[in-house]
Amino acid sequence: MCLFAPSTNPRRVSLEVMTTSPTPSKLTIKTAFITGGSKGIGFFTAKALIERGVNVTLTARNAAEVEAAAAELNALGHGTALGLAVDVRDYAALEGAITQTVDTFGGLDFLFANAGVGIFKPVHELSLEDWAAVIDTNLTGVFYSVKAAVPHLERSSGYIITLSSLAGKNPFALASAYNASKFGLNGFSEAIMLDLRPKGIRVSTIMPGSVSTHFAGHTPSESDAWKIQSEDIAQIVIDLLEMNPRTLPSRVEVRPSQPKKG
Ligand SMILES: NC(=O)c1ccc[n+]([C@@H]2O[C@H](COP(=O)([O-])OP(=O)(O)OC[C@H]3O[C@@H](n4cnc5c(N)ncnc54)[C@H](OP(=O)(O)O)[C@@H]3O)[C@@H](O)[C@H]2O)c1
Numbered sequence: 001m002c003l004f005a006p007s008t009n010p011r012r013v014s015l016e017v018m019t020t021s022p023t024p025s026k027l028t029i030k031t032a033f034i035t036g037g038s039k040g041i042g043f044f045t046a047k048a049l050i051e052r053g054v055n056v057t058l059t060a061r062n063a064a065e066v067e068a069a070a071a072e073l074n075a076l077g078h079g080t081a082l083g084l085a086v087d088v089r090d091y092a093a094l095e096g097a098i099t100q101t102v103d104t105f106g107g108l109d110f111l112f113a114n115a116g117v118g119i120f121k122p123v124h125e126l127s128l129e130d131w132a133a134v135i136d137t138n139l140t141g142v143f144y145s146v147k148a149a150v151p152h153l154e155r156s157s158g159y160i161i162t163l164s165s166l167a168g169k170n171p172f173a174l175a176s177a178y179n180a181s182k183f184g185l186n187g188f189s190e191a192i193m194l195d196l197r198p199k200g201i202r203v204s205t206i207m208p209g210s211v212s213t214h215f216a217g218h219t220p221s222e223s224d225a226w227k228i229q230s231e232d233i234a235q236i237v238i239d240l241l242e243m244n245p246r247t248l249p250s251r252v253e254v255r256p257s258q259p260k261k262g
Contacts (some may be wrong), residue, residue: 008237019261022052022078023090025238026202029110030057030108030109031056031110032046032049032103032112033059033101033149034046034058034114035059035067035086035088035094036060036088036163037056038058038068038136039060040215041091041114041211041230042060043058043069044229045114046069047073047076047239050073050076050079050081051120052078053074053079055081055082056069056073056080056099057083057084057097057104057105057234059084059085059097060085061086063085066083066085070082072082075094077112079123088115088137088141088142088145089136089141091148094145094148098148098152104136107156108152109153109159110159110160110161110241111145111158112161112163113160113163114161114163115198116163116181116215118136119177119216126176128178134177134181135181137181138181138185141206142185150201158201159202159240160201160202161206162189162203162206163206163208164205164206164207165207165208165209166207166209166253166255168182168185168186169207182207184208185204186251189251190205190242190250193248202245203250204240204249204251205250205252206233206236206237206254207251207253208254208255209256210228210256211227211229212227212228213229226259227260227261228254233254236254244245
């Protein structure tokens with residue numbers, strides 16, 4: 001059955017339809033851990049996995065929002081969602097959440113290192129706190145996520161996907177901290193792909209252009225129809241996970257096919 005039922009929660013508004021029946025899938029993974037799963041790309045990727053019967057831990061800083069997101073996903077009735085309030089800048093909390101995931105679901109097959117923030121100001125107006133918030137979340141937070149997950153992913157021959165950006169290859173004004181974090185994340189992602197491939201862990205990074213989400217205080221609306229939708233990034237994640245394991249698309253660039261006019 002297919003209903004037009006955008007989330008009642010405006011934080012997760014979607015321009016797409018919501019499905020209520022399980023989605024046939026070639027996925028072999030059983031358990032996923034998603035940072036930044038309460039809204040936007042992380043939420044819709046969690047939803048795509050849950051619809052395919054995968055158990056998913058989603059994390060975010062705001063406890064009420066991440067618990068509400070997990071409840072919404074559990075109502076779909078396929079895989080199970082566990083919502084945990086975890087800041088990716090807190091290594092001990094992240095490690096504890098991954099241990100809790102393994103204890104609850106029996107293992108870990110997939111890390112989606114997605115959490116990120118954007119602060120856009122000229123460099124001379126960036127505070128020390130602004131700089132640290134962006135670098136510590138978008139770059140160090142991914143390292144922390146990977147470090148905590150790798151021992152478990154080694155056991156499952158698992159998969160890591162990092163969420164970078166086209167801002168990881170294209171500098172633009174007001175984006176010095178964000179550009180630095182995503183340029184760094186591209187290098188990090190490719191280096192760990194080379195480190196972990198011999199251990200049987202695959203690593204890909206996705207580099208989107210504009211996606212309709214709550215990123216940097218934006219509110220998604222109908223005027224975002226020209227942008228990539230979160231469901232489209234979720235589809236790329238599913239496609240990567242379904243790829244024959246002999247082949248590794250290590251970097252995926254994705255952009256709106258029709259850029260905004262005017
Ligand atoms: N939207 C775009 O146009 C676009 C384009 C390219 C790349 N990206 C990247 O896509 C990723 C996801 O962003 P989005 O667009 O989906 O934005 P979003 O709608 O704002 O979602 C961001 C998610 O990350 C969480 N988060 C932020 N800081 C966190 C922290 N320190 N610890 C744990 N969770 C944290 C947020 O929850 P809390 O606030 O509760 O922590 C939220 O769940 C980011 O890495 C972003 O850089 C976005």
